[in-house]
Amino acid sequence: xxxxxIAVPAPRGLSFGYYANxxxxxxQYEFVKMLRTKAFSLSVIGxxxxxxxxxxxxxxxxxFARYLMPSYSCMGVVSACLFGIGMGIAMxxxxxxxxxKQASPMPRLAYLGAKVITCAAFALVIVAxxxxxxxxxxxxxxxxxEALKLAGVIxxxxxxxxxxxxxxxxxxxxNAGPGVINLIYLPMSFASGFWMPVTYLPHxxxxxxxxxxxxxxxxxxxxxxxxxxxxxxxxxxxxxLAGFTLLMVGAAWMIFTRSEAKA
Amino acid sequence: MSATAVITATGPxxxxxxxxxxRTVAKLHSVTKRYGPITALxxxxxxxxxxxxVALLGPNGAGKTTAVRLLLGLIAPNTGSVRVLGRDPRDxxxxxxxxxxxxxxxxxxxxxxxxxxxxxxxxxxxxxxAAEVLRIAKLEGIADQLFGKLSGGQKQRVLFGLAxxxxxxxxxxxxxxxxxxxxxxxxxxxxxxxxxxxxxxILLTTHYLEEADMLAxxxxxxxxxxxxxxxxxxxxxxxxxxxKIRCVTQLDLEFLRALPSVSDVQQDREAVLxxxxxxxxxxxxxLLRDETxxxxxxxxxxxxxxxxxxxxxxE
Numbered sequence: 001x002x003x004x005x006i007a008v009p010a011p012r013g014l015s016f017g018y019y020a021n022x023x024x025x026x027x028q029y030e031f032v033k034m035l036r037t038k039a040f041s042l043s044v045i046g047x048x049x050x051x052x053x054x055x056x057x058x059x060x061x062x063x064f065a066r067y068l069m070p071s072y073s074c075m076g077v078v079s080a081c082l083f084g085i086g087m088g089i090a091m092x093x094x095x096x097x098x099x100x101k102q103a104s105p106m107p108r109l110a111y112l113g114a115k116v117i118t119c120a121a122f123a124l125v126i127v128a129x130x131x132x133x134x135x136x137x138x139x140x141x142x143x144x145x146e147a148l149k150l151a152g153v154i155x156x157x158x159x160x161x162x163x164x165x166x167x168x169x170x171x172x173x174x175n176a177g178p179g180v181i182n183l184i185y186l187p188m189s190f191a192s193g194f195w196m197p198v199t200y201l202p203h204x205x206x207x208x209x210x211x212x213x214x215x216x217x218x219x220x221x222x223x224x225x226x227x228x229x230x231x232x233x234x235x236x237x238x239x240x241l242a243g244f245t246l247l248m249v250g251a252a253w254m255i256f257t258r259s260e261a262k263a
Numbered sequence: 264m265s266a267t268a269v270i271t272a273t274g275p276x277x278x279x280x281x282x283x284x285x286r287t288v289a290k291l292h293s294v295t296k297r298y299g300p301i302t303a304l305x306x307x308x309x310x311x312x313x314x315x316x317v318a319l320l321g322p323n324g325a326g327k328t329t330a331v332r333l334l335l336g337l338i339a340p341n342t343g344s345v346r347v348l349g350r351d352p353r354d355x356x357x358x359x360x361x362x363x364x365x366x367x368x369x370x371x372x373x374x375x376x377x378x379x380x381x382x383x384x385x386x387x388x389x390x391x392x393a394a395e396v397l398r399i400a401k402l403e404g405i406a407d408q409l410f411g412k413l414s415g416g417q418k419q420r421v422l423f424g425l426a427x428x429x430x431x432x433x434x435x436x437x438x439x440x441x442x443x444x445x446x447x448x449x450x451x452x453x454x455x456x457x458x459x460x461x462x463x464x465i466l467l468t469t470h471y472l473e474e475a476d477m478l479a480x481x482x483x484x485x486x487x488x489x490x491x492x493x494x495x496x497x498x499x500x501x502x503x504x505x506x507k508i509r510c511v512t513q514l515d516l517e518f519l520r521a522l523p524s525v526s527d528v529q530q531d532r533e534a535v536l537x538x539x540x541x542x543x544x545x546x547x548x549x550l551l552r553d554e555t556x557x558x559x560x561x562x563x564x565x566x567x568x569x570x571x572x573x574x575x576x577x578e
């Protein structure tokens with residue numbers, strides 16, 4: 001009785017067309033809303049682009065112009081998920097908007113799905129922007145297959161960080177949101193090789209690095225371009241990300257169920 | 264007072280329901296809802312009959328919003344049961360026939376009014392046409408504005424519009440006119456009356472007595488999670504305070520207190536203020552005994568007095 005966290009199965013009488021239309025509109029307006037929210041769209045797309053213009057193009061014709069494309073793409077997807085999902089849900093929940101939606105027949109899956117798809121779309125925009133900059137201003141040459149592989153990895157990467165965003169949404173009070181997310185995300189991206197190869201990090205930091213999900217995502221993305229750590233194999237990184245996803249989803253589920261029981 | 268409400272549906276029978284069911288549209292059956300140490304609702308029962316407009320009236324923290332959230336299936340009661348349209352309120356199919364206007368602190372501001380309505384319409388299998396929603400909620404002039412640019416009253420009207428998107432049979436309005444100026448408030452009242460005339464069942468919560476008085480067939484007064492009383496506004500006014508007599512008299516206050524049916528006597532500057540169940544009899548007696556009596560006024564208690572008295576007396 002106390003938990004209604006499980007999405008209600010499709011009731012009779014509501015057609016596939018109804019759900020398809022609902023889902024499409026939810027995604028469409030979620031994307032439009034986030035695009036118009038300049039604090040989100042400008043920073044999430046703007047920062048990787050700006051940093052690439054600063055550090056990527058100035059390293060034209062050496063490895064960094066090429067290295068920073070996948071690493072900043074990772075930064076893009078992580079920030080899109082943490083800010084988009086973490087902040088987005090935290091605020092809509094705190095202000096009562098989510099409750100109004102829950103009182104409507106909208107399935108929870110549509111709400112969450114729209115947020116995930118929107119963040120993934122932003123991540124793809126970032127990848128496209130970085131690849132374009134790399135090719136035009138960074139003097140990087142790459143194959144279409146490499147570009148597609150990067151896009152695929154970044155899309156897959158949106159799953160673990162969506163799960164993390166969900167947990168952040170449930171734990172962090174909305175006013176403290178941006179500060180807390182930056183505190184998590186900036187050190188994590190530095191320590192994971194988003195800014196420079198892990199080899200150049202101070203020794204004490206390298207000890208922590210393998211514990212960070214961002215490190216594993218970065219390694220997978222860098223692997224496409226041949227910049228992964230020497231001797232690193234792909235499978236353990238995927239496993240680490242999968243484990244991290246389960247951990248985040250499990251924790252979020254537990255907290256959500258507990259808060260529903262209390263409600 | 265018994266906490267169980269016994270209600271007969273008094274609204275127009277314009278709402279089609281299978282004959283096998285009673286015309287009860289929504290029902291809270293002796294629900295208790297606790298938030299930690301606080302009991303928000305205590306063994307509270309409420310039934311909404313088809314076509315009724317019921318006002319839940321009470322001061323802040325009385326449990327009005329909790330009652331609405333229970334009926335919407337947003338929270339579950341600790342004890343007691345909730346049925347809406349004969350089903351569990353969390354059922355998605357039940358929700359397709361319900362509209363809700365809740366107290367929302369912030370709505371996504373970067374969507375236009377028209378977009379918000381388009382989105383909410385997509386949640387319902389048989390929505391009202393967008394133009395109709397815009398017309399009823401009086402949003403026509405501001406449909407293309409971003410939500411964040413609207414005034415407080417306009418925002419409330421958008422939320423009202425969202426409640427109508429699904430063409431619901433049952434509508435919950437939680438403090439619908441908070442933050443509205445008097446003109447918008449009257450406009451919304453007209454809309455609520457129009458919905459009622461169209462056969463919709465409406466539950467509204469308010470702490471504006473005037474609003475309950477103007478709109479509701481039946482008023483349910485809540486305080487501290489408990490039912491205090493219910494009835495039409497006339498019944499509630501009558502039941503509580505009797506009527507008031509105000510006059511300037513030389514008669515002794517103690518003597519007045521001893522008169523039949525008098526419940527309260529107070530000096531009010533040069534006059535006295537008497538509350539009595541049977542004011543005609545009291546006035547007759549007073550006129551016989553005091554030829555100098557002047558400035559006589561007899562008034563029926565306002566709903567406001569009744570309300571204050573009700574919520575004060577039962578600490």
